[in-house]
Amino acid sequence: MYPHTILLSLALFYLFQPTIAASPSAWRSRSIYQVVTDRFARSDGSTTFPCSTSDRLYCGGSWRGIINHLDYISDMGFTAIWISPIQKQVEGDTYEGEAYHGYWPNNLNQINEHFGEKQDLLDLVAECHRRDIFVMLDMVFNHLASQGEDMTWSDLEPFNDERFFHPRCPIDWGNEASIQNCWMGDGYVSLADVDTENTEVIETFKSYISNLVDEFSFDGLRLDAVRNIPKPFWPEITRASNVYCQGEVWVGDANVVAPYQEYIDGMHNYPVKEAATRAFISSTSDLSELITVASDMQSLSKDLTLFGNFMENHDNPRLASITQDFSRLQTAAVWNILGADGIPIVYYGQEQKYAGAKDPANREALWLSGYKTTDNLVPTFATLNRFRNFVIAQGDPFLTTLAQYALLTSAVMSARKGNVTLVLTNAGNGGGGNVVLQGFAAGMELVEMLTCGKLVADQGGSLALVLNGNPIVLYPRSLLQESGLCGL
Template sequence: MVLLALLCPLLALAATTDSWRARSVYQIITDRFARSDPADLTPCDPLKKEYCGGTWKGIHDHLDYIQGMGFSAIWISPIVENIPHNTSQGYAYHGYWTKDLYSLNSHFGSRDDLVSLQKALAKRDMYLMVDVVVNHVGSAQVAKDFTGEDITPFSKMSDYHPLCYIYNWSNQTQVEQCWVSEQTPDVDTESDFVINIYNNWIGDLVKNYSIDGLRIDTVKHVRQSFWPKFVQSSGVFAIGEVLADTTNYTCAYQNYMPSVFNYALYYRLQRAFLSPAGSISDLATMLKNNTRDCKDTLLLGNFIENADQPRYPANTSDPSQIANAFTYTLFADGIPFFYYGQEQNFTGASDPSNREPLWTSNYSTTSPSYIEIAKLNSFRNHIIAQSYDFVTSHMSLIYQDNNTLALFKDSLLFILTNLGQHGPQYTLALSKSGFPSGTQITEVDGCTQLTAGTNGALDVKMETGRPRILYPTNLLNGSGLCGHSNNTGNDTDRSAGIRLTPLDFWSFWQGSFFLVVLLFGI
């Protein structure tokens, strides 16, 4: 019975890198998502850069809202205690200015609140991703007066790189060893003391709060060789922020951690769909560069918004262009990430304007973008439940012209256009589609029926700049789309539609075996 009790927690199947492929992730700035008391109407002005009262309990109480869009993981702000002081750049409401690695940020709630959130997520088979910062800590002092004495555990100046600023971003030594800003003393990650502290800390943090994955901040500002042991010590999937616009730079970091955010593609994706003049060819070229330079494109983080970049509707209000960007994010190779407020078409431009409080939306589930994301994401979950090959198969470029990009992935064809809602009605004749001849196909946006011709040829009706998403009709049962039933199979999670993979079961049995060996010495 003791053995059984010890084995039972393993039935939860700890998150593996492979299982993250099937997830879709909702990014949250904890301070701006939801307050514990919904009756608290205290104004929140993002431009003031101060705490607005969002909490872990607030997130807990709105998980239905998140899961209603089909998301199967959330990514929350750093959880550790931050410096309490006002600085020239405001307060540390965002969580990136560490004061004490071993304490929680009390603005966000208690340990019990965080544990309760994690348990509620696990009950829904949703993953918890936590943001962590290694490169720097926080300081309210003028840089030259910083002593480190208020920082735990790095309380001595020998724990930091000497003060310098980055003037030449092509100089990797400067990028890694100089300070990003006045408020961010740069930790000396070459120090054995610092390395041991960080590796022990991250392992304990993951265990203490049952964290399923890490988002790592400012990765390129720390030497590459630091990361493998750190990620190994965490024992979970990690995705890093490497802000650069070339794949040969960003994807080099996949040799040191499982994944990075696909910033190089983000910039091309932005430009491609903002207007009919956007460059589809640049986007297509970047897809080829991803294949050439990236170790595993299927683990890259896809996004069109985040806390550091302008909201997409800040540059276009066209619903069709927004829908095309959503469609690429969700169905292309990689893990899709959405930023809180995308579903409400928030329009904040650069930081801090793009860090609006979500409660002003009343958490509407009837906004056009909420409905769009929910439909597309739930369909993605359905596809994965039908065939896990969807997240392990690479997409192929079927067709492109100045305004159109057609991509085929496993059994899905999606056609993107930047013509916008006032675009013309026309027929796109594809000489090949990826489907076998004779396949009965449904276009799930408009529910039109097609049959693949010779060599998979298709004539697809395009209008109002909407994306086209085509899928075998016989695989739509259970999707809830186009008149088909809405249900999930026995081997899927009933809330997120995520199928347990062979590697998940292997992880369980492997863990069980090692536990038996530990207990009985066999």
């Protein structure tokens, strides 16, 4: 066989091999930017098209719009995006608004044409992959939706008969069986609870998700309303999808959330998110509670490095609706990207200091910001992600090492992971006082990565710091040589 024939044979072999799915371990190194598809970017590129969050209507964001603004995401150093559910939704303006968010599916076999055509979605995934950006799809398994109280079962796909659903009942959130079997929604939008113990339902879902992931080459799944489905269902889905799956259990109790990792690769770290919000938004909070909750999650979780860390999302009030103090918002960003164990997730608009409170106010149109890159947190996230990506590429133990936390004062804490050291305070702008950080080599030179300032430990390995309310990110200067970071 001639050399060129061998090369051609090898090329054909690799061309027709099935795509290697993105494994859980591959997701550890990623930093995720969460997009509400309808609110991120319009196909026409408008930065003035009106979008009233209180109206709860489609505003025209699209998959093509995301493609056109991927530079905005990648320039901040994000290496994955999480997009809204793609399935066809209940149509029309219900009393609760339109299904722009994607959580009222009624036909899993069709895509939501409000977001574009199938080719637009294929192009989005292809362009992300060209840029080495993973794509996580938000997926609803718990229910199918119908407008009004009366269900027309034949309109639902693929489960078009009442026998595929649990009997209607309101959820008693204090009863686990009720949470798993009863219906979410209200009289305006009924969310019929799928009988996920039904063998036919399970097999249909397994085939469906396997085909969907293969067709669009998704790299991961975000699983909605995990607590509302019996746990044995989830391993069936994760195996069938053959990609990393991250689940939502909206509970602040580590004892409830952590055990779900026996069924799903990782979870949203709600316990730490809620504790971190309390910790960093006010100087009256004691940081010891955050350290306790974060340590509990470390001890209770099978592998906390596969959990998702976040400070904002589509269901919770934005931080800037609680505090406008830039030092606190920046501290929360540092905690999000570097301080908490696991995979960072940043909700679109957090970088613009959007201040929407609870749903629907926290689902603003990003195009109205003009995608500004100054006078906001865009430079902070860009610096943090670039630094994190460098540290990971260098083989620093940061990625798989659980953080070690210490309370320096009631308002100041440290976090160490690999060779990265953080000093965080909730004192706000100008506050924090003086602290001494120990544990460095004698005379070690360190760089503060947000300001590129140089610090030197004394001969006893201690570092005296004068805080001004801003977060501090320290890394050994010797490990930054030829990194391109901070002029080195």
